[in-house]
Amino acid sequence: MKLAYWMYAGPAHIGTLRVASSFKNVHAIMHAPLGDDYFNVMRSMLEREQDFTPVTTSVVDRHVLARGSQEKVVDNITRKDGEEHPDLIVLTPTCTSSILQEDLQNFVDRAQLESKGDVLLADVNHYRVNELQAADRTLQQIVQFYIEKARKKGDLPTDKTEQPSVNIIGISTLGFHNNHDCTELKRLMTDLGIAVNEVIPEGASVHNLKNLPKAWFNLVPYRELGLMTARYLEQEFGMPSVDITPMGVVETARCIRKIQSILNAQGVDVDYEEFIETQTLHVSQAAWFSRSIDCQNLTGKKAVVYGDATHAAAITKILAREMGIRVVWAGTFCKYDAEWFREQVSEYCDEVIINDDHGAIGDAIAKAEPAAIFGTQMERHVGKRLDIPCGVISAPIHIQNFPVGYRPFLGYEGTNQIVDLIYNSFTLGMEDHLLEIFGGHDTKEVITKGISADSDMTWSKDGLAELNKIPGFVRGKVKRNTEKFARDRGIEVITAEVLYAAKEAVGA
Amino acid sequence: MTLADAQPQAISFECETGNYHTFCPISCVTWLYQKIEDSFFLVIGTKTCGYFLQNAMGVMIFAEPRYAMAELEEGDISAQLNDYEELKRLCLQIKRDRNPSVIVWIGTCTTEIIKMDLEGMAPKLEAEIGIPIVVARANGLDYAFTQGEDTVLAAMVQRCPTKVPEMEKEERNAISKLLNFGRKKEEVATEESQYVDHPPLVLFGSLPDPVVTQLTLELKKQGIKVSGWLPAKRYGELPPLDEGDYVVGVNPFLSRTATTLMRRRKCKLIGAPFPIGPDGTRAWIEKICSVFGIIPTGLAEREAQIWESLEDYIQLIRGKSVFFMGDNLLEISLARFLIRCGMTCPEVGIPYMDKRYQAAELALLEKTCQEMGTPLPKIIEKPDNYNQLQRIKELQPDLVITGMAHANPLEARGITTKWSVEFTFAQIHGFTNARDILELVTRPLRRNNSLKNLGWEKLIREEANS
Numbered sequence: 023m024k025l026a027y028w029m030y031a032g033p034a035h036i037g038t039l040r041v042a043s044s045f046k047n048v049h050a051i052m053h054a055p056l057g058d059d060y061f062n063v064m065r066s067m068l069e070r071e072q073d074f075t076p077v078t079t080s081v082v083d084r085h086v087l088a089r090g091s092q093e094k095v096v097d098n099i100t101r102k103d104g105e106e107h108p109d110l111i112v113l114t115p116t117c118t119s120s121i122l123q124e125d126l127q128n129f130v131d132r133a134q135l136e137s138k139g140d141v142l143l144a145d146v147n148h149y150r151v152n153e154l155q156a157a158d159r160t161l162q163q164i165v166q167f168y169i170e171k172a173r174k175k176g177d178l179p180t181d182k183t184e185q186p187s188v189n190i191i192g193i194s195t196l197g198f199h200n201n202h203d204c205t206e207l208k209r210l211m212t213d214l215g216i217a218v219n220e221v222i223p224e225g226a227s228v229h230n231l232k233n234l235p236k237a238w239f240n241l242v243p244y245r246e247l248g249l250m251t252a253r254y255l256e257q258e259f260g261m262p263s264v265d266i267t268p269m270g271v272v273e274t275a276r277c278i279r280k281i282q283s284i285l286n287a288q289g290v291d292v293d294y295e296e297f298i299e300t301q302t303l304h305v306s307q308a309a310w311f312s313r314s315i316d317c318q319n320l321t322g323k324k325a326v327v328y329g330d331a332t333h334a335a336a337i338t339k340i341l342a343r344e345m346g347i348r349v350v351w352a353g354t355f356c357k358y359d360a361e362w363f364r365e366q367v368s369e370y371c372d373e374v375i376i377n378d379d380h381g382a383i384g385d386a387i388a389k390a391e392p393a394a395i396f397g398t399q400m401e402r403h404v405g406k407r408l409d410i411p412c413g414v415i416s417a418p419i420h421i422q423n424f425p426v427g428y429r430p431f432l433g434y435e436g437t438n439q440i441v442d443l444i445y446n447s448f449t450l451g452m453e454d455h456l457l458e459i460f461g462g463h464d465t466k467e468v469i470t471k472g473i474s475a476d477s478d479m480t481w482s483k484d485g486l487a488e489l490n491k492i493p494g495f496v497r498g499k500v501k502r503n504t505e506k507f508a509r510d511r512g513i514e515v516i517t518a519e520v521l522y523a524a525k526e527a528v529g530a
Numbered sequence: 531m532t533l534a535d536a537q538p539q540a541i542s543f544e545c546e547t548g549n550y551h552t553f554c555p556i557s558c559v560t561w562l563y564q565k566i567e568d569s570f571f572l573v574i575g576t577k578t579c580g581y582f583l584q585n586a587m588g589v590m591i592f593a594e595p596r597y598a599m600a601e602l603e604e605g606d607i608s609a610q611l612n613d614y615e616e617l618k619r620l621c622l623q624i625k626r627d628r629n630p631s632v633i634v635w636i637g638t639c640t641t642e643i644i645k646m647d648l649e650g651m652a653p654k655l656e657a658e659i660g661i662p663i664v665v666a667r668a669n670g671l672d673y674a675f676t677q678g679e680d681t682v683l684a685a686m687v688q689r690c691p692t693k694v695p696e697m698e699k700e701e702r703n704a705i706s707k708l709l710n711f712g713r714k715k716e717e718v719a720t721e722e723s724q725y726v727d728h729p730p731l732v733l734f735g736s737l738p739d740p741v742v743t744q745l746t747l748e749l750k751k752q753g754i755k756v757s758g759w760l761p762a763k764r765y766g767e768l769p770p771l772d773e774g775d776y777v778v779g780v781n782p783f784l785s786r787t788a789t790t791l792m793r794r795r796k797c798k799l800i801g802a803p804f805p806i807g808p809d810g811t812r813a814w815i816e817k818i819c820s821v822f823g824i825i826p827t828g829l830a831e832r833e834a835q836i837w838e839s840l841e842d843y844i845q846l847i848r849g850k851s852v853f854f855m856g857d858n859l860l861e862i863s864l865a866r867f868l869i870r871c872g873m874t875c876p877e878v879g880i881p882y883m884d885k886r887y888q889a890a891e892l893a894l895l896e897k898t899c900q901e902m903g904t905p906l907p908k909i910i911e912k913p914d915n916y917n918q919l920q921r922i923k924e925l926q927p928d929l930v931i932t933g934m935a936h937a938n939p940l941e942a943r944g945i946t947t948k949w950s951v952e953f954t955f956a957q958i959h960g961f962t963n964a965r966d967i968l969e970l971v972t973r974p975l976r977r978n979n980s981l982k983n984l985g986w987e988k989l990i991r992e993e994a995n996s
Binding site for chain 2: 036067
């Protein structure tokens, strides 16, 4: 057992659901107790999704515990098949169902006989993998299923597209700024004269998965989701893949050069150097920013970085290599990918931390006393407590990290966004510091907060006690309204009863 | 339809498939740890439980909450690790870091399935580490959302002290004595004499402290003394319970607690409607008065006065229809109040319907419908959200009270919604807070009024196959 208050990566089934519900017309059925369908709330609230999340639960209750699910799971699958005609239903085990050890594969096989759509059992072990690993595995599983299905039917296209083309693999729902990144990547591909063959899983149809081999190569922008699929496609079809995250000026250039070498190896003669130079000098402002005196002022400032492997590694490199900021430590909660992370950031920071215990991370921040933090929502809160500004660069995230405005982290526009994020974090910190030195803004305390003795009214003990229960930000208003109410009625002592009578009268 | 309207009917109850969205009952820790100030809640479950709490509670999680997960790992599931030793290790850590007066273990689905004997281990560990350990099985296999509180309070009932001898009572009253310090004895005595002589009355249900004060004062006006609340602000202040004491519930989801109070502590349950809305509050007080043989004073005027102050809000909802998808068991009381406000209500979904515990509330609902001349709502226990969405599509209600999973998708389809969980966290009890309920109910309608004529109600394209 582990005492835990907060976790950075969710349970396995969340990963499966993220992949399943990213596809078009794929439905996931969770084998889970009541209340485990919290994923629907997250998707509906965080993504502000207009459509019903295609996830339902085959509820595990007392009866199921006593007699097994029997027909229930099969019925739920065939019912959903009839109601919504999904192309694919993914039966999703949860922590509960994995200890029940029911033969879910058998349910899937039986349901498949009656369903028009396909039915799959997500192959993830709840106690061994987390959300990110499960998402990676589920995507690979679905791709493999449809490739094999097409192969069996003999309609697997084998030719490459005429023009150079790419599959973008790993864009998913509830991913950090994923939809903006996707737009930016498509734009980048267009600029490079590369057609986008398929984007998976977000917005993709499973019917199109058989077309994946038509692309010349795969681009996997995030370390956490898509690598397994890319590896599978490489094994099966010898498709090369680019797994350099185009985040930051240097890495974006590296990514484009890798694409260039892959395409040239396949017989096209492309040279992107001029494009890289134009973009770097004229589209992205990041290169200019690093020369400007603003950035000069950041030289040697201390920062710490923490997040998933992709974002923490990329931001660390940007801070150290592109802005001259000293990264005291860089860390990730992706323990399973520790080796890669170490290799990526070791030369750009003083220390590497691989840990998913938020308490230890908080302590490490306090110890380092950085001028700015780049982390998840949890680190933002640590920053609040320690009075250190924080830029959020990675999930876990809140609704404010699903901006409506265009905010990619990838590609050349991404470099601009990151400059703003980093610069704003530091200046705010600086401003705060100066204010402290010079004794704050020129405001004297204008409004007396709390209970002062400046009124002619008498408050009884219980009245005061009740008043104190009212949240601070409205207490003043409630107090004024109550006193007015009492004065109007000639009440001399304000008791709890008077307080609430006033509330009823004026809605104070 | 006209035939049905003319004849008085009984409420119809139906039961669907139970495929509905609700919060897991372990969510009760988030309001109970705040209510019971010296408690610590330990949820013994998996990452799934932890992830739910973390996401459901948003910012609260950052405020160093007094709850944590005992996260079960593979070794725990396969019994390679000793449960008792593991729990002891964690509870000692909690004792060291937080020093709570009580640790509440919340059993989850996983502890049920692997049959972890929490009830057996708790007394042993309690003796060993010297902190009371209360066990509540608030799991999703058996319960929905607010029923979590019910399981915790039912477990707490067992911990309430019994009759205290007079001498000790004096000591227990030390705090109130302290508060009365400096006041003349006669003053305290006259305060006592403001109450009618009646058997002890204990209220059960967790409410924010201001609401506790309001309801206590409301009863005081009728000369009724509240001798205690379950739960109290601190674990050490749990009310004494003796055979023959009277108890009354303030929330509709507390049926296990009520049963435990009656069967285990031999208390007498006052079956009343719940003090939600001015009508409910009045009926609640009247019922308590009638049990104690008190003729209530000033209640009718008080109710009328509250209704009058609500008129501006009621104007917005009168004649409109409301559909409850059901997820927190407050549905019957809220529907009854809204029907009294002039709304119609075709369907009330509810996770679980205890017809005995809610009998008085159901009777008031029936009476309200008759008096308002509205048809009785259909009560759907264990609803099926998919079917409900079909019915909503057909009925096009003016307001759907629903969970967050459906709110945005419905809004995008031009159906106005109110997120149901807010009713659980807002102050909705008593005369004083009736306006707060309507504040919530009318908010989407007021939003509609301010945005009307923009032509953006329906933002999705009609499904081709519908």
